[in-house]
Amino acid sequence: MIELIWIGTAYFMGLAASRIMLPPLVGYLLAGYVLHALDFSPLTALPHIADIGIELLLFTVGLKIKPRSLIRSEVLSVGGWHLLIVAGFSTLTFFWLDQHITGGLILGISLAFSSTVLAIKVLEDNGELSSFHGRDVLSILILQDLIAIALLAFTDGHQPTPWALELLVIPFMRPIAYRLLEASRNEELRLLLGVTMALAGGVFAEHLDISADIGALLTGIMLGGHSKTEDIAHKLWSLKELFLVAFFLQIGLNNLPTQQEALTALALLAWLPLQGGLFFVLFIMAGLRARTAFVSSLALTTYSEFALITTAAAVNSGLLAQEWQAIISLTVAGSLAIAAPLNRYSHILFAWLEPVLTRFERKQRQPHLDRIPETIGAAEWLVIGMGRTGTSAYMALQGQEKRVVGFDADPTVVEIHLAKNRRVVYGDSEDTELWNGLPLNKIKGVILTLPEFNIRCSATTQLRNLGFQGTIGTIYYYDDEQLELMRLGASYVIHPLAEAGNQMAEHMLTKYNNSLSGD
Template sequence: MLELIWIGSAYFMGLVASRLMLPPLVGYLLAGYGLHAAGFSPLAALPHIADVGIELLLFTVGLKIKPRSLIRREVLSVGGGHLLLVAGFSTLTFFWLDQQITGGLILGISLAFSSTVLAIKVLEDNGELSSLHGRDVMSILILQDLIAIALLAFTDGHQPTPWALELLLIPFLRPIAYRLLEASRNAELRLLLGVTMALAGGVFAEHLGISADIGALLTGIMLGGHGKTEDIAHKLWSLKELFLVAFFLQIGLNNLPTQQQALTALALLAWLPLQGGLFFLLFILAGLRARTAFVSSLALTTYSEFALITTNAAVKSGLLAQEWQAIISLTVAGSLAIAAPLNRYSHILFAWLEPLLTRFERKQGQALLDRIPESLGVAEWLVIGMGRTGTSAYVALHGRERRVVGFDADPIVVESHLAENRRVVYGDSEDTELWAGLPLDRVKGVILTLPQFSLRCSAITQLRNRGFQGKIGAIYYYDDEQKEMLRLGANFVIHPLSEAGNQMAKQMLATHGASVSED
């Protein structure tokens, strides 16, 4: 019965939060506070379930870590610079308030972390996870997660045994792990393998006197790089979220915040705009354009779930007072409640603020990828979105000796096409500056193969508003998409699967005709 009350409360409060355009996490925390106020106490198993959720979280972080992505200039300068400035300020503040310096430093660094869950959700919903700013945000989040892991190791309170160096043997187990992954051909087996390896890494680390979270992270890093790890990370994401519900419920069930704690949380929330401004300034100094810097900064202007985890560990170790658990839980929940709707409309917000923000751009030393193409040369055809369909369109036009240029918002996709000697440049279709500054005088037609319907509609609208008189072709997946894009000004739209069927029938008939003529 108690399990039903807890899970049901978390569900209904999460549902209410989502209906209010807030992350369900806010609802889970409120459910915990409500259960505590109603006189419920946490189950004995709840902390253990929460620990499993944290291990799965860190394991999935390890799967995504790519050292090359962490050593880019904007990642190190922005992510590292922000952490150092916020940590230094928090240390001075706690020294001035005559508080514990070590605890203040840990708290300050924790508050410099941004919400991985919210940022990934927003970028994924907007189709921007693989864009330039999406990759920068993800890399900075991973850098912050690594620092968080170091904080957890410092605040854990356990003394590692001399055998702790055995953790360095985990990467050498990669061939065995890859063999197991190749043998696990079913989706269920791959999911079970991921959970097993995350828990095995945690158990091994605990046996050596190290936090289980460290072992789960190292195991994730060891398994990362395989072609199927993306599938494991995707499947573990929902499972990990389910286990983490216990963690957020536990925070609320522990105690209710007092009025003074609530005021302190509000004071910390008042610092959020300054954090966002600091991120924006650092991105600008790293050479990014105002639009890229603004959208990236907005995605990072939150307090992280990791702040709850590190604060909890610091309190257990006696480095922070007990009251900080309630303060930080309220602060994190409030930051997510503020940031979620703002990120949903980040591009609209930038359009309003564009005249002001573009004044901060550095014309010298601008990042190579984050530039608007000043010329398309003699190109007469544009392909926007260089996935499978876009690449096929590009190859078909190039094969007919047409002058064609491809655009894509994923820097990795751009690099791969350049390696194939295709003329492809970086360009984000949501960037109003791209359409405003793109030279279209010679262009006869534009092909839109973007996966998101909203992006195709936006591109058509901006092209026609620009006065483009050439042909516009686009893909569609549903009938209502077809009607809307034709209404906005597309000359023709094609369903990729229907066209594949037509081509297959033509090829089959052509082959049949050839065989009959040969007979």
């Protein structure tokens, strides 16, 4: 019965949140507080389920990480300076308020971290995890997590063992992992392999007194690069979403704050825009465009779930007063509830603020990677999204001697195509500056093969609003998508699998007719 109450409450609160255009996770956060206020007994396995959800999330993220493009100069400068500035200011503030030097230092540094779970989930939901700003955000989050682990070890007095360097063994396990993946030809076996490896990485890391999350992430990176890892990530999607509900529910399990504690939490939330503004300034100083700096900063403008862990450790060690646990719990929950809807509409928000924010951009002697291309030469055809479908379309146009240019928001994908002598440049289809800077009057057709439906809709709308009269071809996966894309102005819409079936039938008939002619 108790399981039904908890799961049912999470569902209905998530449904209510989605009805008012908020992400369901906001409803899950509220469900935790509601159940706690009604004095329902929590599920004993809830924290463990939440831990599994986070491990699966970071494992799937690791599958998509390309280490060579992960660490960038702006990551170290932006992440490092932000941590120092926020931690220093927060430490002075908490020392003045609470007169706890060590506790204020721990709490100050904790509040400099951003939520890994929310940022990754938002980027993944928006299809931006592999984009330029997605990689920068992910790198900064990993940097913060590593520092958080060291801080937690200092707080509870539990130092990692010298054997922690054994984590470096994980990359050398890739040949074995690849063989297991090749042997797992059944879909259920691939799903089980993914879960097993994620949990194995977590257990191995915990054995070395390192966070299980880091072990799951490293295991995912180790397995990444295989042609079948995308299939594993797809199969783990719904499973990790289900387990992550427990993470958001358990945030509300702490004691409900008093009025004074709630006011303190609101004061901390009031400082959150300044933290986001600091990220924006630092990204601009690193040479990024205003749009990239804005969406990256918005993804990082939260308080981290690590603050819950470090605060609890500091309270247990007597470094902070007991009430700080309830304050930080409400503060983290509030920051997640605020940031989730803002990140969902980050590109729309930037469109409103663009005239103001672009004034802060710095002129660079050498163009940064996220800069809009100044020219596409004599190209008459554009392919937006250079995945499998986009690459096939590009090669087909090139085979007919058409002047074609490909665009992709993943810097690594761009580098791969450039190495194969293909005309592919960096470009994010949701960036209004991209379309405004292109000579659309010379373009005959645009092919949109982007995986996310809302991004295909946005690109189609922007092209037609700018007066583009050429052909727009795109893809759909569901019937309602097809109708909506046609309504927005797409010239034709195809289903990739249906088109593959048509081509297969044509090839079969051609082969059959040729064999008859040969007879």
